[in-house]
Amino acid sequence: MDNQHLVPAAVLAAKNGVRFPNESEEYRIARDALLAEEIELRRHIERVAVQRRALPPGGEVTKDYRFEGSDGPISFSELFADKETLIVYSYMFGPERERPCPMCTSLLSAWDGEVPDIQQRAALAVVALSPIGRLLAFKKERGWHHLPLYSDTTGDYSRDYHAIGRGGGDDAAFNVFTRRDGSIRHFWSQEMGEVTADPGEDPRGAPDLMPLWTVIDSTPEGRPADWYPKLSY
Missing domain, CATH: 1.10.287 (Helix Hairpins)
Structure with missing residues (x-):
């Protein structure tokens, strides 16, 4: 501009x-x-x-990451389908969690209806560490229709692309990959977090991926410091 x-x-x-x-x-x-x-x-x-x-080309993806989807095993390259760009959201719903992260769930609920539109431009995968059966059961419970869920069966992808925190638990991550001339590369990741947060501010990224906060930011009360989305009301 x-x-x-x-x-x-x-x-x-x-x-x-x-x-x-x-x-x-x-x-x-x-x-x-x-x-x-x-x-x-x-x-x-x-x-x-x-x-x-x-941005210049990011690091090449050389590992053959494997996942489990609703239709069975699938490789990382197959997640692209017929697209040149792949968006991967790492969902905080690992086996150590009794229930998934409410904040991640709120975000994904907002995205669910947009999936068919997103898929006109890029492939999308929502990856978590729990077994695929558990992920699909929650998808049904939540009433999601379009979100493509995959289990990172080995955890290799999650470890390499910062979806496992320092303490070993799962963490949210948003990564974009490209496939050009037969080469798969990392393009961009949302890297804002605790260490980049300003004093008194929630460690969110910019632009914020959550429509929830975009709407609440338009109100006189703004983002509440003592409120968190729930899995049910």
Whole structure:
């Protein structure tokens, strides 16, 4: 994005012209100032996306990772199907857990309906350390229709791509891979976490993959420090 040719965000905000019933002048001034910041945020998100797409080739995937899906054993390369890009989400639902991570579950529930759309552009795999039967049973319980679930039967993939924490338990991870000219490479991973979190902030990534927080961020209460999604209500 060429910032030199962009209209200043404040100018665009002033052209907005939106008004709501009985709003005060004080509100409109503050809202237009916020709108200018939202425009700048949109532009920054796009600049980061351009920088991400321009990354040099990542590390080559040389191991023959094996998984178990609903239709039986499957290799890592087969997860691509007919696509050149593969998105892998590592789900915190290992055998040591009585129930899956509620936060991961909330995220995946939001994604479930988007899977057919995502699969027009890229392959998608949701990988966990539990046996496939356990994963499919929870898929049915949760009412998911589209999420492709796979068991990392050996744990090799999860260890190599940071889905197992320092203490040995499972951890969430989001990785993207490419297949070009017969070579599979790692493209990008969400690397923000505890060590990159700002004081008083939840160790989330940016942009946030959870639609839940995008919606709650639009409310006056914002993200609650003492609230966590549940598996049932």
